[in-house]
Structure formats: structure tokens, C-alpha cells
Amino acid sequence: MRRSVAIGAALLALSPMANADNVTAEEVVPGLWEYTGLISSSGVDMPLTGIFLFADGTFLQHAIFNGEPFAEQGSMAHSGPYVGSEVGIELTAEQTLSLNPSADKPLTSMGVTTHDLTVERNGDDMTLVFSAGEGTVQTLSLLGPADAxxxxxxxxxxxxxxxxxxxxxxxxxxxxxxxYGTYSKVGDDYSLMLTRWSQSNGQTAENLRDTAMEVQFDGSKLTLPNGLNLAVIQ
Incomplete structure (x- = not known):
């Protein structure tokens, strides 16, 4: 089954976490998290494989929906700042991207979008609910801390x-x-093991999984195998 998702449902929602120590949602979300599930606002279970990083007021997110053929599965990616809000966390996605490889126009970019989120954390498990607790439910499991x-x-x-x-x-x-995935490096040469990867030139789209990629990164630009250079501006 092919899965795709509108960007409006692609992010999530966090709310103040009720606990005896009055710990705020902004204090409990930092970490590297992997997806364990997603249920749409209409109640549809949409299994996916992906990751979410919250660290020092910045978030990055990427996921591809599960299913076969893998090449036709939809994906989503977001990044930007987050801050505490009355309901928990407010995310400002400076990149709001989705791919539907089977569509005539596979790439959708909605630019900057803002989302209020509610959060409930129980140990190494976290539940995020979109639209201030009224929308998409996303569940995550902690992979590691966000201290380095x-x-x-x-x-x-x-x-x-x-x-x-x-x-x-x-x-x-x-x-x-x-x-996203894991990496090792020698100098500026990075060996990536891709867990999930999506790319598009605006006309075509490609999904990759469980494969190796060699890139170069010198702190000022990332150079990909196809020659694309992504410059660091800050």
C-alpha cells in the first residue's frame, strides 16, 4: 500500500506535561527520538519509520511511511526552532516538506508553518498530539540524550x-x-549508513533505506555524491 500525507498532518503537538515536579514540556522533549506510531486526526493508523530530534530550541524531523513498494511511499521532513507555549510546545517549521513519489508533482513545500503541540512523557516513551491536543497522535521512543x-x-x-x-x-x-542514520568519519570524509533518505529535484523523487553513502563535510559545506553542495550559513 502506498502512503502519503499532507504536510498539515506531518508535524505534531505537545502540551504541558502533568507531573508532580511541575516539569514543563519544553524541559522533557530534548533528545533523539524514533517513531513507534502515528494515528491521523481521523483515526487512521499510519505506520512509519522516522526520527525526531529536539535540542537547545531546535528540532529536525524526517520519516517515510511503511509499505510496499517502498519506492512509492510518502515522506515528510521539517526543521526549525521550538519554544514553550501555553499548551506545551510551539514548533515553527522553517522547512515544511513532503514527497509523494507517485504524484505528477511529487514535492510539496509549504514554507514556514507553526504548530502547537501537547506532550506526555513516561520514561523513555513520549506521545505528541498535533493541533494543541486535537489532531494527529505521534508516539516516540527515546534513542539517546541531546547533550552532545x-x-x-x-x-x-x-x-x-x-x-x-x-x-x-x-x-x-x-x-x-x-x-537520517548513523555515521563514522575520517577527517572530512563521512561514511553514512542511511536508515531512511528521501530526495527530489522537483520533478522526480527517490526513497532510500538501509544503504551506505559517502559524503564530505568540512564544517562549511556538505558535499553529496551527486555533486550537490549544501552550504553552512551559521
Whole structure:
């Protein structure tokens, strides 16, 4: 079954977390999280494989829906700042990207979007609810802390390294490249093991999974195998 999703349902929602210590949602969300499920606002179960990073007021998110053929599955990617809000967390997605490889126009970019989120955390599990607790439900499991994160701002996105994981979100209406996985490096040469990866030139789209990729990163630009250079601006 092929799955795609409108960007409006692609993000989530967090609310103040009720607990005896009065810990706020902004204090409990930091970490590297992997998806365990997504239920749409209409109650449809939409299994997916993806990741979410919250660190120092910045978030990156990427996911591809499960199903076969894998090449036709929809994906979504977002990055930007987050702050505490009356309902929990407010995300400002500076990149709001989705791919539907089977569509005539596979890439959708909605630019900057803002989302109020509610959150409930229980140990290493977290539930995020979109639209201030009224929309899409996303469940996550903690992969690791966010205490050694390097985030680089690109012209149209962000690149992050935390522990042995990397996350990339970059794109606009003309094209995108986004994905995550683990990495090792020698100098400026990085060996990536892609867990999930999506890319598009605006006319065609491609999904990758469980495959290796060699890239170069010198702190000022990321160079991909196809020759694309993503410059760091901050």
C-alpha cells in the first residue's frame, strides 16, 4: 500500500506535561527520538519509520511511511526552532516538506508553518498530539540524550550530529534532500549508513533505506555524491 500525507498532518503537538515536579514540556522533549506510531486526526493508523530530534530550541524531523513498494511511499521532513507555549510546545517549521513519489508533482513545500503541540512523557516513551491536543497522535521512543549535539544551519534547512547519528533536512519547492542514520568519519570524509533518505529535484523523487553513502563535510559545506553542495550559513 502506498502512503502519503499532507504536510498539515506531518508535524505534531505537545502540551504541558502533568507531573508532580511541575516539569514543563519544553524541559522533557530534548533528545533523539524514533517513531513507534502515528494515528491521523481521523483515526487512521499510519505506520512509519522516522526520527525526531529536539535540542537547545531546535528540532529536525524526517520519516517515510511503511509499505510496499517502498519506492512509492510518502515522506515528510521539517526543521526549525521550538519554544514553550501555553499548551506545551510551539514548533515553527522553517522547512515544511513532503514527497509523494507517485504524484505528477511529487514535492510539496509549504514554507514556514507553526504548530502547537501537547506532550506526555513516561520514561523513555513520549506521545505528541498535533493541533494543541486535537489532531494527529505521534508516539516516540527515546534513542539517546541531546547533550552532545552539533547543529548547522543551511541555506534551506539544518544538519545535525548527535552521538553516532546524523540528521539532514534541506529543501524548498525546487528540490529537497532529507534523511537520517548513523555515521563514522575520517577527517572530512563521512561514511553514512542511511536508515531512511528521501530526495527530489522537483520533478522526480527517490526513497532510500538501509544503504551506505559517502559524503564530505568540512564544517562549511556538505558535499553529496551527486555533486550537490549544501552550504553552512551559521
Amino acid at each position: 549535539v552539533s547543529v548547522y544551519t543551511l541555506e534551506n534547512g539544518k544538519l545535525a550530529f548527535t552521538g553516532d547519528h546524523f540528521l539532514l533536512v534541506s529543501g524548498d519547492e525546487s528540490g529537497m534532500v532529507s534523511g
